[in-house]
Amino acid sequence: MANKPSPKSNNGGKAQNSTRHPGAVDGVKGRAGRILTKAAANGTYDTSTDEETAVLVAVPDKRQADARTQEYLDELEFLAETAGASVTKRFIQRLDKPDIRTFVGEGKLAEIKAYVEHTGASMVIFDDDLSPSQLRNLEAELKVKIVDRSLLIIDIFARRAKTATAQTQVELAQYQYLLPRLTGLWSHLDKQRGGGVSQRGPGETEIETDRRVVNDRIALLKERLKDLDRQSQTQRKSRGGTVRVALVGYTNVGKSTIMNLLSRADVFAENKLFATVDSTVRKVVLDTTPFLLSDTVGFIRKLPTRLIESFKSTLDEIREADLLVHVVDISHPSFEEHMAVVEDTLKDIGAADKPVLVVFNKIDKYDTGEAAYHDGFEGMNADENAPAPRPSLEQWQATYMAKLHNQVVFISAQDRTNLDELRARLMKLVAAIHNERYPSVQPINYDEQEGWQE
Ligand SMILES: Nc1nc2c(ncn2[C@@H]2O[C@H](COP(=O)(O)OP(=O)(O)OP(=O)(O)O)[C@@H](O)[C@H]2O)c(=O)[nH]1
Numbered sequence: 039m040a041n042k043p044s045p046k047s048n049n050g051g052k053a054q055n056s057t058r059h060p061g062a063v064d065g066v067k068g069r070a071g072r073i074l075t076k077a078a079a080n081g082t083y084d085t086s087t088d089e090e091t092a093v094l095v096a097v098p099d100k101r102q103a104d105a106r107t108q109e110y111l112d113e114l115e116f117l118a119e120t121a122g123a124s125v126t127k128r129f130i131q132r133l134d135k136p137d138i139r140t141f142v143g144e145g146k147l148a149e150i151k152a153y154v155e156h157t158g159a160s161m162v163i164f165d166d167d168l169s170p171s172q173l174r175n176l177e178a179e180l181k182v183k184i185v186d187r188s189l190l191i192i193d194i195f196a197r198r199a200k201t202a203t204a205q206t207q208v209e210l211a212q213y214q215y216l217l218p219r220l221t222g223l224w225s226h227l228d229k230q231r232g233g234g235v236s237q238r239g240p241g242e243t244e245i246e247t248d249r250r251v252v253n254d255r256i257a258l259l260k261e262r263l264k265d266l267d268r269q270s271q272t273q274r275k276s277r278g279g280t281v282r283v284a285l286v287g288y289t290n291v292g293k294s295t296i297m298n299l300l301s302r303a304d305v306f307a308e309n310k311l312f313a314t315v316d317s318t319v320r321k322v323v324l325d326t327t328p329f330l331l332s333d334t335v336g337f338i339r340k341l342p343t344r345l346i347e348s349f350k351s352t353l354d355e356i357r358e359a360d361l362l363v364h365v366v367d368i369s370h371p372s373f374e375e376h377m378a379v380v381e382d383t384l385k386d387i388g389a390a391d392k393p394v395l396v397v398f399n400k401i402d403k404y405d406t407g408e409a410a411y412h413d414g415f416e417g418m419n420a421d422e423n424a425p426a427p428r429p430s431l432e433q434w435q436a437t438y439m440a441k442l443h444n445q446v447v448f449i450s451a452q453d454r455t456n457l458d459e460l461r462a463r464l465m466k467l468v469a470a471i472h473n474e475r476y477p478s479v480q481p482i483n484y485d486e487q488e489g490w491q492e
């Protein structure tokens with residue numbers, strides 16, 4: 039937990055001498071921050087190396103297809119793994135509306151409880167956001183860590199953030215998440231300490247103090263972000279006269295890999311969700327056309343709005359770009375839904391009206407599913423639920439060329455297939471924007487470029 043100064047240091051010492059309830063603000067970090075962390079830098083937390091085990095819970099509405107539910111849970115499991123937990127079980131309950139008190143119904147809750155007690159699972163992760171009271175009730179009932187979707191994503195962001203801006207943004211998101219949840223978060227700990235029903239929870243005064251400390255902290259972080267923002271705005275202004283291109287897309291589609299290929303930058307790319315939380319900008323020259331390329335944080339379905347808001351500075355790279363390169367992982371069965379999530383998020387942040395080049399990546403991994411489908415039919419028990427084969431890559435290409443007026447490239451960043459086509463298209467688009475926007479600016483000399491020599 040190296041990146042989180044204690045909120046204590048910022049409260050003028052007021053709360054430090056009071057008798058604190060177990061969840062008082064000193065414990066904020068453990069709760070809202072690295073929820074899945076085993077060790078903390080200051081050594082006050084548990085340092086055991088046992089892997090955390092998690093149970094997933096989804097409450098889809100009754101119309102949602104089974105395959106879709108499983109796929110959402112696959113994504114949640116991937117998120118959990120990225121956060122360092124291994125998933126041992128999935129619970130699904132179809133409900134028109136989640137239970138207002140405990141999210142799942144009584145029977146399902148008992149089932150989850152029995153499983154958690156039996157296996158010693160250390161946390162239960164919900165594929166949605168829980169209200170503060172649902173969180174409290176579930177914690178009291180299940181007596182293990184309860185993690186909702188926002189907290190899981192914030193936790194991953196906290197692990198990934200490297201720059202001062204990203205770290206401050208994450209910390210702001212953590213406190214904003216925590217604020218409405220301050221009351222009684224640790225109520226079950228009180229009970230474990232032998233308080234019983236008659237013991238009252240943390241006193242209102244203490245909660246008020248905590249709330250004030252957290253509010254102060256939020257105000258301070260916002261101030262700090264404003265300063266950082268001013269600095270990066272100045273930086274961005276100094277880049278005037280050069281076309282700016284931003285790589286955008288769902289998480290794990292290959293944005294950083296493409297960034298590395300185009301700019302020779304050494305950006306961290308791996309098969310984890312949200313490998314990139316900071317944005318990186320590199321100067322690239324294709325032929326004689328210079329432009330600035332930025333790699334940005336990936337989007338995901340149900341990305342907490344708070345998180346989007348607190349990541350404003352990172353998202354400014356996208357908002358201020360002249361051209362967006364929307365990278366899509368076409369090998370993913372839900373790539374079209376992912377595209378829609380990205381388009382919606384772009385709308386949310388006010389970046390929907392920019393020119394876009396769509397790059398369908400991972401064509402090496404694309405599978406129509408035809409083989410599996412026919413295998414199924416030849417067998418004695420043909421699976422009626424087997425998904426129908428998907429269109430071929432050529433079919434997708436024709437569809438999207440028509441839909442997106444040819445602003446489409448199909449590549450494999452891994453195998454380096456069609457990279458020349460990607461470069462050529464980028465160059466053409468960038469040159470057109472450059473000539474229109476900066477007719478008086480001289481193109482930068484090839485010799486001046488660092489690291490670009492393909
Ligand atoms: N099979 C295949 N894998 C690829 C290709 N391009 C990237 N990958 C892999 O996909 C994973 C994600 O790549 P990244 O470049 O980190 O993806 P990203 O979009 O930057 O991800 P986030 O930063 O997490 O949003 C890595 O394991 C890459 O090696 C490709 O063309 N084919």
Ligand SMILES: [Mg+2]
Nearest residue numbers: 293294313314
């Ligand atoms: Mg990345």
